[in-house]
Amino acid sequence: MDTNTKYKKTHPFSMLKHLKISVILILLTVLQQVMFDPQNWFEIISSLGVSSLYVIAVVAYSVSLYRNSKYRLTDSGIHIKEGIILKKKYKMPYNRIQTVAFSRDLVASLFGAVKISVDTPAGSSRKCDASAYLSKKNANSVRQMIEKGNLHSEFYRSKPNNILLMSIFWSNPLAGMLFIVPVINESGNIVGTEVTRNFVVNSLSPGNKFFLMYFSPAVSLLAVLLLSSWFISGLVVFQRYVRFGSYNLGDFLVVSRGLINTGTIYTRKKGVCAFTEDQSLLMKILGLYSAGICVAGSGKLKGDKGLIIPPVREKQFVEKFHALTGVGKYEDKSLSVAKGAMISYILFPAILLAVITAVFVLDMVVDFERELSLVLFVLLVLIVMWWMALRIFAYKRAHVGICGKCFVACSFKKLTVKKYYIPFDKICRIELNQNFIQKKSGSCTMNIYIYYEKKMVVTVRQLPKADAEKMAAMVK
Amino acid sequence: MFVKSVGFRNLISERSIWVWRIRASLLLSVLELMTGGLFVFYSITAFIVAVALLMVYFVLILFYLPSLYLNSMCYIKDDSVVVKKGVFTHKYSQIRFSDVQYCVISQGLIQKKYKVCSVCLMMAGSSEWVYELSLKDAYDIKLYVEKAGAIVSADNKTT
Numbered sequence: 001m002d003t004n005t006k007y008k009k010t011h012p013f014s015m016l017k018h019l020k021i022s023v024i025l026i027l028l029t030v031l032q033q034v035m036f037d038p039q040n041w042f043e044i045i046s047s048l049g050v051s052s053l054y055v056i057a058v059v060a061y062s063v064s065l066y067r068n069s070k071y072r073l074t075d076s077g078i079h080i081k082e083g084i085i086l087k088k089k090y091k092m093p094y095n096r097i098q099t100v101a102f103s104r105d106l107v108a109s110l111f112g113a114v115k116i117s118v119d120t121p122a123g124s125s126r127k128c129d130a131s132a133y134l135s136k137k138n139a140n141s142v143r144q145m146i147e148k149g150n151l152h153s154e155f156y157r158s159k160p161n162n163i164l165l166m167s168i169f170w171s172n173p174l175a176g177m178l179f180i181v182p183v184i185n186e187s188g189n190i191v192g193t194e195v196t197r198n199f200v201v202n203s204l205s206p207g208n209k210f211f212l213m214y215f216s217p218a219v220s221l222l223a224v225l226l227l228s229s230w231f232i233s234g235l236v237v238f239q240r241y242v243r244f245g246s247y248n249l250g251d252f253l254v255v256s257r258g259l260i261n262t263g264t265i266y267t268r269k270k271g272v273c274a275f276t277e278d279q280s281l282l283m284k285i286l287g288l289y290s291a292g293i294c295v296a297g298s299g300k301l302k303g304d305k306g307l308i309i310p311p312v313r314e315k316q317f318v319e320k321f322h323a324l325t326g327v328g329k330y331e332d333k334s335l336s337v338a339k340g341a342m343i344s345y346i347l348f349p350a351i352l353l354a355v356i357t358a359v360f361v362l363d364m365v366v367d368f369e370r371e372l373s374l375v376l377f378v379l380l381v382l383i384v385m386w387w388m389a390l391r392i393f394a395y396k397r398a399h400v401g402i403c404g405k406c407f408v409a410c411s412f413k414k415l416t417v418k419k420y421y422i423p424f425d426k427i428c429r430i431e432l433n434q435n436f437i438q439k440k441s442g443s444c445t446m447n448i449y450i451y452y453e454k455k456m457v458v459t460v461r462q463l464p465k466a467d468a469e470k471m472a473a474m475v476k
Numbered sequence: 477m478f479v480k481s482v483g484f485r486n487l488i489s490e491r492s493i494w495v496w497r498i499r500a501s502l503l504l505s506v507l508e509l510m511t512g513g514l515f516v517f518y519s520i521t522a523f524i525v526a527v528a529l530l531m532v533y534f535v536l537i538l539f540y541l542p543s544l545y546l547n548s549m550c551y552i553k554d555d556s557v558v559v560k561k562g563v564f565t566h567k568y569s570q571i572r573f574s575d576v577q578y579c580v581i582s583q584g585l586i587q588k589k590y591k592v593c594s595v596c597l598m599m600a601g602s603s604e605w606v607y608e609l610s611l612k613d614a615y616d617i618k619l620y621v622e623k624a625g626a627i628v629s630a631d632n633k634t635t
Binding site for chain 1: 576583598600618625
């Protein structure tokens with residue numbers, strides 16, 4: 001009976017989480033102190049009184065939220081009660097839950113708290129349906145409930161050098177700069193400009209001096225900043241994904257990762273909307289493949305991209321992928337894109353290249369920051385050429401097919417070629433579009449709509465229309 | 477069919493109009509208070525805004541909210557729940573219980589006084605709110621959703 005178990009409170013660390021969100025309100029008190037500029041004791045005491053009201057309100061809110069958030073585990077589902085003024089009560093049946101994720105960051109582990117996030121196909125595509133901090137003991141009992149009676153398959157642990165390579169691919173200077181720039185900025189504001197100049201800016205000089213042999217100060221500073229940012233971003237990704245492992249546990253696909261911030265994600269295999277085989281251009285050159293999943297709950301945790309197999313060599317990848325996903329090795333039927341369709345794949349990058357070249361030529365004529373423009377031009381051309389090469393690679397691999405109980409669609413998304421294995425029951429509909437150029441050539445674009453918590457469409461361009469119609473009919 | 481047919485009884489409570497009127501009154505009080513603050517600086521503007529707010533309030537409680545209640549319907553039909561709402565734009569949704577992942581029942585202070593609540597039907601990719609149902613009807617809907625979920629789960633296991 002559901003009424004036997006009592007409601008339990010979450011871990012007190014949840015209060016800190018709410019306080020973290022309210023930190024802006026607490027900073028308002030500091031701002032108020034600064035702007036008010038009290039002149040005498042009376043004013044100091046009265047302004048402190050007003051500030052303390054803010055802090056008391058924020059703390060009282062966090063404590064009330066913590067006291068009013070309770071959960072209960074029964075045989076049929078998770079019962080949750082939350083809310084202060086607007087009280088919410090709901091039950092998430094176990095058979096609807098797709099993903100359960102356990103994550104521990106450094107601060108939470110100091111307090112003995114573990115964050116559990118539960119997701120169903122309902123709710124927001126950006127936030128988990130329910131998440132809470134529980135004590136280690138309660139979190140372990142939840143884990144045991146999931147693992148009870150399920151057989152553990154072979155554990156695939158990724159090598160640290162594969163994760164290091166992946167960290168380099170996935171990190172980008174912009175992400176690193178988001179860390180560096182505020183630190184340099186804030187340290188300057190706190191300690192003063194003289195100290196900033198001596199310690200912070202001058203620390204960039206060695207790098208500057210190296211680049212100064214070949215480039216102007218502005219370009220060398222940019223180069224040093226980009227490289228430092230890339231390094232920091234790579235470090236963050238590495239610690240997030242090191243000790244990456246995946247295995248099957250009965251109906252669940254389990255992924256565990258992390259060194260300082262650890263995470264374990266249990267995903268119900270029946271709920272998976274698509275398995276993906278990913279390969280970027282750099283991975284193609286190095287002969288590496290990676291795999292991911294699209295399921296309600298994947299990609300919502302910090303740093304989670306639905307990865308189940310980090311980049312590995314083809315032979316290892318094929319073995320791991322088919323063991324983990326249960327998808328067949330060979331496609332029963334396959335349909336490639338129409339011959340001669342490569343032009344449509346590279347048209348957009350070619351136009352962009354022409355525009356960049358035109359702008360550069362104009363800049364040479366006008367003679368504005370010649371050296372910086374040259375560096376920017378070379379950088380942009382390299383990026384566009386890389387993008388064009390990816391599109392050519394995508395054209396060669398693009399196809400649709402049937403593999404056992406899955407529909408296969410190989411296309412590209414951003415800078416990665418992705419091969420989707422979509423179970424038939426997860427396809428909402430298949431749409432064939434034809435513009436006036438495609439009408440003349442007899443080709444079409446196939447859009448596959450997938451059952452997911454937000455709109456998800458896989459697009460394969462320039463397929464022969466007649467054959468694509470037959471393929472779509474087979475899926476029906 | 478596992479759902480006991482309840483005919484086409486509208487599940488939305490008659491007390492919903494009073495809940496909405498009280499909410500409108502509270503909102504008006506807050507807005508008029510802010511207008512009072514504005515009066516110190518711009519008296520004529522504040523006066524015009526206050527009068528406009530009052531007019532909107534009366535139109536709301538005398539005409540709009542009763543129309544909203546008359547056009548809002550929620551009833552159970554076979555194995556689905558039908559939701560109709562809207563005054564100027566009419567919206568009709570028929571949601572099968574088996575498509576609902578779970579229900580969220582929420583109750584504010586005013587709703588607690590009038591013994592009504594709101595139910596959110598959470599589905600894959602969307603959700604639907606039904607306002608001002610009695611607690612009994614809300615829990616009945618929740619039960620139908622759970623039963624439908626259990627049947628779907630059993631069907632999936634056999635296939």
